[in-house]
Amino acid sequence: MNQPHLAIVGATGAVGAEMLVCLEQRNFPVGRLTLLASARSAGRTVSFRGEEIPIRELTHDSFEGVDIALFSAGGGISKEYAPSAAAAGAVVIDNSSAFRIDPDVPLVVPEINPGAVARRPHNIIANPNCTTIVSLMALKPLHDAFGLRAVIASSYQAVSGSGAQGILELEEQVRALANGDPVTPRVYPRQIAFNVIPQVDAFTDNGYTKEELKMLHESRKILGLPELKASCTCVRVPVYRSHSVSITAVFDKPVDAAAARAAYNGRPGVKVVDDPQNQRFPVPLDTTGGDDCLVGRIRENLVLDNALDLWVVGDQVRKGAALNAVQIAEIL
Ligand code: A2P
Numbered sequence: 001m002n003q004p005h006l007a008i009v010g011a012t013g014a015v016g017a018e019m020l021v022c023l024e025q026r027n028f029p030v031g032r033l034t035l036l037a038s039a040r041s042a043g044r045t046v047s048f049r050g051e052e053i054p055i056r057e058l059t060h061d062s063f064e065g066v067d068i069a070l071f072s073a074g075g076g077i078s079k080e081y082a083p084s085a086a087a088a089g090a091v092v093i094d095n096s097s098a099f100r101i102d103p104d105v106p107l108v109v110p111e112i113n114p115g116a117v118a119r120r121p122h123n124i125i126a127n128p129n130c131t132t133i134v135s136l137m138a139l140k141p142l143h144d145a146f147g148l149r150a151v152i153a154s155s156y157q158a159v160s161g162s163g164a165q166g167i168l169e170l171e172e173q174v175r176a177l178a179n180g181d182p183v184t185p186r187v188y189p190r191q192i193a194f195n196v197i198p199q200v201d202a203f204t205d206n207g208y209t210k211e212e213l214k215m216l217h218e219s220r221k222i223l224g225l226p227e228l229k230a231s232c233t234c235v236r237v238p239v240y241r242s243h244s245v246s247i248t249a250v251f252d253k254p255v256d257a258a259a260a261r262a263a264y265n266g267r268p269g270v271k272v273v274d275d276p277q278n279q280r281f282p283v284p285l286d287t288t289g290g291d292d293c294l295v296g297r298i299r300e301n302l303v304l305d306n307a308l309d310l311w312v313v314g315d316q317v318r319k320g321a322a323l324n325a326v327q328i329a330e331i332l
Helices: 014-025 075-087 114-118 130-146 164-178 210-223 257-262 318-331
Strands: 005-009 032-037 045-048 051-057 068-071 091-094 124-126 148-157 229-236 243-251 270-272 293-300 307-314
Touching: 005 014, 005 075, 014 045, 014 318, 068 075, 068 318, 075 091, 091 318, 114 318, 130 148, 130 210, 130 243, 130 257, 130 270, 130 293, 130 307, 130 318, 148 210, 210 229, 257 293, 257 307, 307 318
Parallel strands: 005 032, 005 068, 032 051, 068 091, 091 124, 148 229, 270 293
Antiparallel strands: 045 051, 148 243, 243 307, 293 307
16 A cells, blocks of 8 residues: 555544644655544644645545545444445544454554454454553563463543543533532533542443453453453543553463563563652653553562552553554554
8 A cells, every 4th residue: 555545534533633643743654634523523624744634524425545544433433434434445443442342353452463454354443442552561561471361450541531522521620620610520420620430431230331341351352362351440530641550460470570570671662660769650641642651560469479560551542542543554
Protein backbone atom coordinates (compact mmCIF):
# COMPACT_ATOMS: atom_id res chain seq x y z
CA MET A 1 0.00 0.00 0.00
CA ASN A 2 1.64 3.25 -1.15
CA GLN A 3 0.56 6.52 0.48
CA PRO A 4 -2.77 5.08 1.63
CA HIS A 5 -6.11 6.87 1.70
CA LEU A 6 -7.03 7.07 5.38
CA ALA A 7 -10.43 7.71 6.93
CA ILE A 8 -11.01 8.60 10.59
CA VAL A 9 -14.50 7.99 11.93
CA GLY A 10 -15.01 10.13 15.03
CA ALA A 11 -12.38 12.66 13.93
CA THR A 12 -13.79 15.36 16.24
CA GLY A 13 -13.61 13.18 19.38
CA ALA A 14 -10.88 12.92 22.02
CA VAL A 15 -9.34 9.80 20.44
CA GLY A 16 -9.93 10.91 16.81
CA ALA A 17 -8.10 14.19 17.46
CA GLU A 18 -5.21 12.28 19.06
CA MET A 19 -5.06 9.94 16.04
CA LEU A 20 -4.37 13.01 13.87
CA VAL A 21 -1.60 14.08 16.28
CA CYS A 22 -0.04 10.58 16.15
CA LEU A 23 -0.21 10.47 12.34
CA GLU A 24 1.56 13.85 12.15
CA GLN A 25 4.17 13.06 14.81
CA ARG A 26 5.00 9.66 13.34
CA ASN A 27 5.17 10.99 9.78
CA PHE A 28 2.64 8.40 8.69
CA PRO A 29 2.41 8.42 4.88
CA VAL A 30 -1.07 9.75 4.09
CA GLY A 31 -2.14 9.97 0.44
CA ARG A 32 -5.65 11.24 1.20
CA LEU A 33 -7.43 11.89 4.47
CA THR A 34 -11.21 11.63 4.93
CA LEU A 35 -12.46 12.93 8.27
CA LEU A 36 -15.89 11.72 9.38
CA ALA A 37 -18.16 12.57 12.32
CA SER A 38 -21.83 13.21 12.97
CA ALA A 39 -24.00 15.66 11.01
CA ARG A 40 -23.44 18.11 13.90
CA SER A 41 -19.81 18.53 12.91
CA ALA A 42 -20.16 18.43 9.11
CA GLY A 43 -18.69 21.56 7.56
CA ARG A 44 -16.20 22.23 10.38
CA THR A 45 -12.54 21.92 9.47
CA VAL A 46 -9.62 20.35 11.30
CA SER A 47 -6.01 21.21 10.59
CA PHE A 48 -3.64 18.42 9.54
CA ARG A 49 -0.07 19.08 8.39
CA GLY A 50 -0.90 22.74 7.88
CA GLU A 51 -3.96 22.03 5.76
CA GLU A 52 -7.60 22.61 6.76
CA ILE A 53 -9.49 19.35 6.16
CA PRO A 54 -13.32 19.46 6.14
CA ILE A 55 -15.29 17.14 8.42
CA ARG A 56 -17.90 15.13 6.51
CA GLU A 57 -20.99 13.42 7.82
CA LEU A 58 -20.52 9.65 8.21
CA THR A 59 -22.69 7.63 5.81
CA HIS A 60 -22.52 4.09 4.44
CA ASP A 61 -21.02 5.57 1.25
CA SER A 62 -18.18 7.38 3.00
CA PHE A 63 -15.54 4.71 2.28
CA GLU A 64 -15.06 4.56 -1.48
CA GLY A 65 -11.34 4.37 -2.25
CA VAL A 66 -10.40 4.28 1.44
CA ASP A 67 -7.52 1.89 2.26
CA ILE A 68 -7.55 2.11 6.07
CA ALA A 69 -10.47 3.29 8.21
CA LEU A 70 -9.75 4.14 11.86
CA PHE A 71 -13.00 4.00 13.85
CA SER A 72 -13.43 5.77 17.19
CA ALA A 73 -17.04 6.88 17.52
CA GLY A 74 -18.41 4.23 19.90
CA GLY A 75 -19.54 0.62 19.55
CA GLY A 76 -22.92 1.38 17.96
CA ILE A 77 -21.36 3.35 15.11
CA SER A 78 -18.70 0.65 14.59
CA LYS A 79 -21.29 -2.12 14.42
CA GLU A 80 -23.34 -0.19 11.90
CA TYR A 81 -20.63 1.29 9.64
CA ALA A 82 -17.49 -0.89 9.95
CA PRO A 83 -18.99 -3.62 7.71
CA SER A 84 -19.71 -0.97 5.04
CA ALA A 85 -16.10 0.25 5.23
CA ALA A 86 -14.77 -3.31 4.98
CA ALA A 87 -17.12 -4.11 2.08
CA ALA A 88 -15.79 -1.02 0.25
CA GLY A 89 -12.29 -2.52 0.52
CA ALA A 90 -10.92 -0.69 3.55
CA VAL A 91 -9.13 -2.41 6.41
CA VAL A 92 -10.98 -1.27 9.53
CA ILE A 93 -9.04 -0.62 12.74
CA ASP A 94 -11.79 -0.36 15.33
CA ASN A 95 -11.28 1.25 18.70
CA SER A 96 -14.63 0.16 20.16
CA SER A 97 -15.48 -3.07 21.95
CA ALA A 98 -17.88 -4.12 19.15
CA PHE A 99 -15.71 -6.83 17.56
CA ARG A 100 -12.95 -7.51 20.09
CA ILE A 101 -14.03 -10.96 21.18
CA ASP A 102 -15.04 -12.18 17.68
CA PRO A 103 -12.61 -15.06 16.95
CA ASP A 104 -12.34 -13.83 13.33
CA VAL A 105 -11.26 -10.35 14.38
CA PRO A 106 -7.64 -10.01 15.52
CA LEU A 107 -7.15 -8.04 18.76
CA VAL A 108 -3.74 -6.45 18.52
CA VAL A 109 -1.13 -4.69 20.63
CA PRO A 110 1.78 -4.21 18.17
CA GLU A 111 4.48 -4.80 20.83
CA ILE A 112 2.78 -8.04 21.90
CA ASN A 113 1.06 -9.85 19.01
CA PRO A 114 1.79 -7.97 15.76
CA GLY A 115 1.53 -11.16 13.70
CA ALA A 116 -2.18 -11.45 14.51
CA VAL A 117 -3.05 -8.74 11.94
CA ALA A 118 -2.38 -11.19 9.10
CA ARG A 119 -5.55 -13.28 9.63
CA ARG A 120 -8.47 -10.85 9.32
CA PRO A 121 -11.27 -12.57 7.39
CA HIS A 122 -13.70 -9.66 7.97
CA ASN A 123 -11.05 -7.04 7.14
CA ILE A 124 -11.59 -5.71 10.66
CA ILE A 125 -8.85 -5.46 13.30
CA ALA A 126 -9.79 -4.49 16.86
CA ASN A 127 -7.87 -2.15 19.12
CA PRO A 128 -8.04 -3.50 22.71
CA ASN A 129 -9.55 -1.76 25.74
CA CYS A 130 -7.30 1.00 27.08
CA THR A 131 -6.82 -0.43 30.58
CA THR A 132 -6.04 -3.83 29.09
CA ILE A 133 -3.38 -2.36 26.76
CA VAL A 134 -1.65 -0.44 29.57
CA SER A 135 -1.74 -3.50 31.87
CA LEU A 136 -0.44 -5.91 29.22
CA MET A 137 2.42 -3.58 28.28
CA ALA A 138 3.59 -4.18 31.86
CA LEU A 139 2.68 -7.87 32.04
CA LYS A 140 4.01 -9.25 28.72
CA PRO A 141 7.75 -8.96 29.55
CA LEU A 142 7.03 -10.61 32.92
CA HIS A 143 4.96 -13.32 31.23
CA ASP A 144 7.90 -14.06 28.90
CA ALA A 145 10.23 -14.31 31.91
CA PHE A 146 8.10 -16.16 34.46
CA GLY A 147 4.90 -17.48 32.78
CA LEU A 148 1.76 -15.54 33.73
CA ARG A 149 -0.94 -17.51 35.52
CA ALA A 150 -3.28 -15.02 37.24
CA VAL A 151 -3.85 -11.29 37.57
CA ILE A 152 -5.63 -9.27 40.26
CA ALA A 153 -5.83 -5.58 39.44
CA SER A 154 -7.38 -2.24 40.40
CA SER A 155 -7.45 0.56 37.87
CA TYR A 156 -7.43 4.34 38.38
CA GLN A 157 -8.96 5.56 35.14
CA ALA A 158 -8.85 9.12 33.82
CA VAL A 159 -11.94 10.98 32.63
CA SER A 160 -10.63 11.29 29.05
CA GLY A 161 -11.43 7.57 28.81
CA SER A 162 -15.05 8.71 28.56
CA GLY A 163 -14.26 11.00 25.63
CA ALA A 164 -14.65 14.75 25.34
CA GLN A 165 -17.78 14.69 27.55
CA GLY A 166 -15.89 13.19 30.49
CA ILE A 167 -13.20 15.87 30.36
CA LEU A 168 -15.87 18.57 30.21
CA GLU A 169 -17.77 17.12 33.17
CA LEU A 170 -14.69 17.14 35.44
CA GLU A 171 -13.79 20.67 34.36
CA GLU A 172 -17.31 21.98 34.94
CA GLN A 173 -17.66 20.31 38.33
CA VAL A 174 -14.28 21.60 39.60
CA ARG A 175 -15.22 25.13 38.50
CA ALA A 176 -18.73 24.88 40.00
CA LEU A 177 -17.45 23.57 43.35
CA ALA A 178 -14.76 26.28 43.51
CA ASN A 179 -17.56 28.84 43.13
CA GLY A 180 -19.71 27.13 45.75
CA ASP A 181 -22.28 26.07 43.12
CA PRO A 182 -24.07 22.67 43.12
CA VAL A 183 -23.07 20.00 40.58
CA THR A 184 -25.34 17.67 38.62
CA PRO A 185 -23.62 14.52 37.29
CA ARG A 186 -24.48 13.72 33.64
CA VAL A 187 -21.73 11.46 32.29
CA TYR A 188 -20.87 9.70 35.57
CA PRO A 189 -23.23 8.10 38.11
CA ARG A 190 -21.82 10.32 40.93
CA GLN A 191 -19.84 13.53 41.29
CA ILE A 192 -16.38 12.92 39.80
CA ALA A 193 -14.62 16.09 41.02
CA PHE A 194 -12.79 15.43 44.34
CA ASN A 195 -14.20 11.90 44.37
CA VAL A 196 -13.51 8.37 43.03
CA ILE A 197 -16.20 6.15 41.50
CA PRO A 198 -15.93 2.33 41.54
CA GLN A 199 -17.88 1.94 38.31
CA VAL A 200 -16.50 2.11 34.76
CA ASP A 201 -19.02 0.99 32.11
CA ALA A 202 -22.22 -0.90 32.96
CA PHE A 203 -22.59 -3.63 35.59
CA THR A 204 -23.18 -7.23 34.46
CA ASP A 205 -25.11 -9.96 36.31
CA ASN A 206 -22.10 -11.26 38.27
CA GLY A 207 -21.30 -7.98 40.02
CA TYR A 208 -18.44 -7.07 37.69
CA THR A 209 -18.63 -4.22 35.19
CA LYS A 210 -18.14 -4.78 31.47
CA GLU A 211 -14.84 -2.89 31.72
CA GLU A 212 -13.61 -5.33 34.38
CA LEU A 213 -14.54 -8.34 32.25
CA LYS A 214 -12.78 -6.84 29.21
CA MET A 215 -9.50 -7.17 31.14
CA LEU A 216 -10.14 -10.90 31.55
CA HIS A 217 -11.38 -11.79 28.06
CA GLU A 218 -9.12 -9.46 26.08
CA SER A 219 -5.97 -10.39 28.03
CA ARG A 220 -6.64 -14.08 27.34
CA LYS A 221 -7.04 -13.41 23.62
CA ILE A 222 -4.05 -11.07 23.17
CA LEU A 223 -1.63 -13.21 25.20
CA GLY A 224 -3.00 -16.47 23.77
CA LEU A 225 -3.65 -17.73 27.32
CA PRO A 226 -7.22 -19.09 27.39
CA GLU A 227 -6.76 -20.37 30.96
CA LEU A 228 -5.49 -17.07 32.38
CA LYS A 229 -7.36 -16.00 35.53
CA ALA A 230 -8.00 -12.30 36.03
CA SER A 231 -10.10 -10.30 38.45
CA CYS A 232 -10.27 -6.54 38.30
CA THR A 233 -11.88 -3.52 39.99
CA CYS A 234 -12.06 -0.54 37.63
CA VAL A 235 -12.30 2.88 39.25
CA ARG A 236 -12.84 6.32 37.68
CA VAL A 237 -10.66 9.02 39.24
CA PRO A 238 -10.61 12.81 38.76
CA VAL A 239 -7.50 12.74 36.56
CA TYR A 240 -7.67 14.26 33.08
CA ARG A 241 -5.50 11.82 31.28
CA SER A 242 -3.51 8.56 31.72
CA HIS A 243 -4.78 5.43 33.39
CA SER A 244 -2.91 3.83 36.30
CA VAL A 245 -3.25 0.17 37.26
CA SER A 246 -2.17 -1.54 40.48
CA ILE A 247 -1.49 -5.18 39.61
CA THR A 248 -0.78 -8.37 41.54
CA ALA A 249 0.44 -10.98 39.07
CA VAL A 250 0.97 -14.67 39.85
CA PHE A 251 3.45 -16.70 37.80
CA ASP A 252 4.37 -20.31 37.11
CA LYS A 253 8.01 -19.78 38.05
CA PRO A 254 9.63 -18.24 41.13
CA VAL A 255 10.04 -14.47 40.75
CA ASP A 256 12.27 -11.80 42.19
CA ALA A 257 11.94 -8.04 41.84
CA ALA A 258 15.38 -7.46 40.34
CA ALA A 259 14.82 -10.09 37.64
CA ALA A 260 11.41 -8.55 36.98
CA ARG A 261 12.97 -5.10 36.43
CA ALA A 262 15.56 -6.66 34.13
CA ALA A 263 12.78 -8.28 32.07
CA TYR A 264 11.89 -4.85 30.67
CA ASN A 265 15.36 -4.21 29.21
CA GLY A 266 15.14 -3.62 25.49
CA ARG A 267 11.32 -3.81 25.40
CA PRO A 268 9.82 -1.08 23.20
CA GLY A 269 6.98 1.03 24.56
CA VAL A 270 7.55 0.31 28.26
CA LYS A 271 10.08 1.70 30.74
CA VAL A 272 10.85 1.04 34.40
CA VAL A 273 10.72 4.03 36.77
CA ASP A 274 11.29 2.35 40.10
CA ASP A 275 13.38 4.03 42.78
CA PRO A 276 10.88 4.57 45.59
CA GLN A 277 13.56 5.69 48.11
CA ASN A 278 14.01 8.76 45.92
CA GLN A 279 10.28 9.17 45.17
CA ARG A 280 10.77 7.84 41.67
CA PHE A 281 7.60 6.08 40.56
CA PRO A 282 5.29 6.80 37.63
CA VAL A 283 2.27 9.10 38.00
CA PRO A 284 -0.34 10.00 35.34
CA LEU A 285 1.21 13.42 34.68
CA ASP A 286 4.49 11.67 33.70
CA THR A 287 2.93 9.74 30.84
CA THR A 288 0.41 12.29 29.56
CA GLY A 289 1.08 13.03 25.90
CA GLY A 290 3.82 10.39 25.78
CA ASP A 291 4.09 7.03 24.05
CA ASP A 292 5.68 4.84 26.73
CA CYS A 293 3.92 3.04 29.55
CA LEU A 294 5.88 3.41 32.80
CA VAL A 295 6.19 0.64 35.41
CA GLY A 296 7.23 1.05 39.03
CA ARG A 297 6.69 -0.17 42.61
CA ILE A 298 7.82 -3.64 41.49
CA ARG A 299 8.03 -5.90 44.56
CA GLU A 300 7.47 -9.46 45.65
CA ASN A 301 3.95 -10.02 46.95
CA LEU A 302 3.85 -10.84 50.68
CA VAL A 303 0.79 -13.10 50.51
CA LEU A 304 1.02 -15.26 47.38
CA ASP A 305 3.84 -17.50 46.13
CA ASN A 306 5.52 -16.64 42.81
CA ALA A 307 3.73 -13.29 42.73
CA LEU A 308 4.72 -9.69 42.07
CA ASP A 309 3.01 -6.40 42.85
CA LEU A 310 3.52 -3.52 40.44
CA TRP A 311 2.11 -0.19 39.29
CA VAL A 312 1.80 0.78 35.64
CA VAL A 313 0.74 4.10 34.11
CA GLY A 314 0.06 4.90 30.47
CA ASP A 315 -1.63 7.61 28.43
CA GLN A 316 -4.80 5.79 27.53
CA VAL A 317 -5.77 8.27 24.81
CA ARG A 318 -2.43 7.55 23.11
CA LYS A 319 -1.11 4.03 23.83
CA GLY A 320 -4.53 2.94 25.07
CA ALA A 321 -6.27 4.06 21.89
CA ALA A 322 -4.98 6.43 19.18
CA LEU A 323 -1.29 5.47 19.13
CA ASN A 324 -2.02 1.73 19.28
CA ALA A 325 -4.41 2.11 16.31
CA VAL A 326 -1.84 4.08 14.30
CA GLN A 327 0.83 1.47 15.15
CA ILE A 328 -1.51 -1.21 13.76
CA ALA A 329 -1.91 0.89 10.60
CA GLU A 330 1.90 1.06 10.39
CA ILE A 331 2.09 -2.75 10.42
CA LEU A 332 -0.38 -2.82 7.50
P1 A2P B 1 -19.43 14.65 16.75
O1 A2P B 1 -18.33 15.51 17.32
O2 A2P B 1 -19.92 15.15 15.43
O3 A2P B 1 -20.52 14.34 17.72
P2 A2P B 1 -15.83 11.39 22.09
O4 A2P B 1 -15.59 9.93 22.40
O5 A2P B 1 -14.63 12.24 22.39
O6 A2P B 1 -17.07 11.93 22.71
O7 A2P B 1 -16.04 11.47 20.51
C1 A2P B 1 -17.02 10.75 19.84
C2 A2P B 1 -16.80 10.89 18.34
O8 A2P B 1 -17.82 10.10 17.69
C3 A2P B 1 -16.97 12.31 17.83
O9 A2P B 1 -16.11 12.53 16.76
C4 A2P B 1 -18.41 12.30 17.37
O10 A2P B 1 -18.73 13.26 16.37
C5 A2P B 1 -18.51 10.93 16.77
N1 A2P B 1 -19.93 10.52 16.64
C6 A2P B 1 -20.85 10.46 17.60
N2 A2P B 1 -22.05 10.11 17.09
C7 A2P B 1 -21.87 9.94 15.76
C8 A2P B 1 -22.70 9.58 14.66
N3 A2P B 1 -24.00 9.31 14.82
N4 A2P B 1 -22.15 9.54 13.41
C9 A2P B 1 -20.85 9.82 13.23
N5 A2P B 1 -20.00 10.15 14.23
C10 A2P B 1 -20.49 10.22 15.48
